[in-house]
Amino acid sequence: MTTQAEFAERCAAAAADLALYFVGAPDEQMLASLHQTRTNLEAELSEAFGAEVATAIAEAFVATVIRHRREIGAPARRDAEQC
Numbered sequence: 001m002t003t004q005a006e007f008a009e010r011c012a013a014a015a016a017d018l019a020l021y022f023v024g025a026p027d028e029q030m031l032a033s034l035h036q037t038r039t040n041l042e043a044e045l046s047e048a049f050g051a052e053v054a055t056a057i058a059e060a061f062v063a064t065v066i067r068h069r070r071e072i073g074a075p076a077r078r079d080a081e082q083c
Contacts, residue, residue: 015061019068030069034062 018037022030038058045054 011057011061012064015064016068018065019072022065022069023072030066034065037065038062 022033038061041058041061042051042054045057048054049057
């Protein structure tokens with residue numbers, strides 16, 4: 001059985017990995033994929049956590065992926081601008 005802390009850690013790690021995948025990808029592609037990811041997460045988590053909590057988790061996951069992608073991509077953009 002997974003504890004809440006383990007679940008949160010796994011979600012954070014998955015968001016960081018997914019953010020790396022999207023570095024350099026067009027925003028439209030990322031947003032379309034994240035929309036589908038959010039829909040899938042909500043559906044899968046709603047049985048265990050209820051619809052409202054599942055929605056909150058899915059929204060936080062997507063926001064974390066987007067934030068990580070911006071953080072990762074910002075140094076790359078600065079380096080490209082300096083060339």
